[in-house]
Amino acid sequence: MKQIIFLGSLIILFSACGGKQNSDETGEARADDKNITLTEAQIKNAGLTTGKLQQKIISTILKVNGKIDVPPQNMVSVSVPLGGYLKSTKLLPGMHVKRGEVIAVMEDQQYIQLQQDYLTAKAKISYLENEYNRQKDLNQTRASSDKVFQQSEAEYKSQLVLIASLAEKLKLAGINIDRLSELNISRSVNIYSPINGFVSRVNVNIGKYIAPTEVMFELINPTDIHLALKVFERDLDKLFIGQKLVAYTNNRPDEKHPCEILLIGKDLSPERNTDVHCHFETYDKSLVPGTYMNAEIDVKNNKALALPDDAVVSYGGKQFIYRAKGNDKFEMVEVSVGESENGFTEIKIPEGSTLGTSEFVTRGAYSILMLMKNKAD
Numbered sequence: 001m002k003q004i005i006f007l008g009s010l011i012i013l014f015s016a017c018g019g020k021q022n023s024d025e026t027g028e029a030r031a032d033d034k035n036i037t038l039t040e041a042q043i044k045n046a047g048l049t050t051g052k053l054q055q056k057i058i059s060t061i062l063k064v065n066g067k068i069d070v071p072p073q074n075m076v077s078v079s080v081p082l083g084g085y086l087k088s089t090k091l092l093p094g095m096h097v098k099r100g101e102v103i104a105v106m107e108d109q110q111y112i113q114l115q116q117d118y119l120t121a122k123a124k125i126s127y128l129e130n131e132y133n134r135q136k137d138l139n140q141t142r143a144s145s146d147k148v149f150q151q152s153e154a155e156y157k158s159q160l161v162l163i164a165s166l167a168e169k170l171k172l173a174g175i176n177i178d179r180l181s182e183l184n185i186s187r188s189v190n191i192y193s194p195i196n197g198f199v200s201r202v203n204v205n206i207g208k209y210i211a212p213t214e215v216m217f218e219l220i221n222p223t224d225i226h227l228a229l230k231v232f233e234r235d236l237d238k239l240f241i242g243q244k245l246v247a248y249t250n251n252r253p254d255e256k257h258p259c260e261i262l263l264i265g266k267d268l269s270p271e272r273n274t275d276v277h278c279h280f281e282t283y284d285k286s287l288v289p290g291t292y293m294n295a296e297i298d299v300k301n302n303k304a305l306a307l308p309d310d311a312v313v314s315y316g317g318k319q320f321i322y323r324a325k326g327n328d329k330f331e332m333v334e335v336s337v338g339e340s341e342n343g344f345t346e347i348k349i350p351e352g353s354t355l356g357t358s359e360f361v362t363r364g365a366y367s368i369l370m371l372m373k374n375k376a377d
Helices: 002-015 040-046 109-140 146-173 233-238 365-376
Strands: 035-037 049-052 054-069 075-079 084-088 102-107 188-192 197-202 215-220 226-232 244-248 257-264 273-280 292-308 313-315 318-326 329-341 344-348 359-363
Touching (some): 035 365, 054 233, 054 273, 054 344, 226 233, 226 292, 233 292, 329 365, 359 365
Antiparallel strands (some): 049 359, 054 226, 054 292, 084 102, 102 188, 244 257, 313 318, 318 329, 318 359
């Protein structure tokens, strides 16, 4: 757009030029490497405006990157505490699961043996309890020895411990002891999803023996995903808890995701950076854990001397502005610039410089630059 405006302005400037008369009458510009003199007609036709440096609030933006992460409490590794063979599963990576949903069926002869031992122990407990009570009554009347009573008590209490331990093993295996009886002993057990979320990894196949230490599936609850940014040591003092920022992916740089800093790491890696954890203000289902993202953080607001963006021109890898010197003369001044925001660019004025009180071209600087270089050529 700036190029189109410039070409139009350039045409107007050249059209204002006449034949071989003096420069004031013909509208020709006089220029050297740093200065140029324009006629009033050229200034008017180019739409040049001037103004002084203005005090503006300019935010310094810290650009960092990182990736989407999930807190440990939202990641679940599913395994089988007692082991067994995988009979069936329908899980695939990316599939959604609900809490309490059957995600796999395991089978093994140890499940049969465990149920048998539990039912046998429960069947024997009634006899041992009655024998314990009988020996207790006899011992109180001294009709039975202490040794016989103590033996009966030990057998009864040992059986209670056995039943309790077998019940916990059955619960660990996923077998409901309240529904267990001699009529419904099963060789298989169901594995249920402990969370709502989606499957991130499947490490097994049908018929494979799964050891107790082996992870079958990995599940993720994405509702509490956060952004883990890598921030270098030199920038850590610019951040604070609750600070706002925006994040975006490489594929969709125009889609900004507002975030807030939740936690700042306290240890540094060998690369001299640490993790800064940020919370997404709005959960977006399209954000998948592991996705790399860029982030922009407004680290501070500074009062700075600034000019409109159109006042700054780039040439030869350097930045320049045009100072109005009076009598339609303009001087090309090299400057250092800072951040740009809301249509204004920070101009860094060296100490002792008189630029702070000068007038500068605020619109049409590119037209002057090209006219000036054209004259030089």
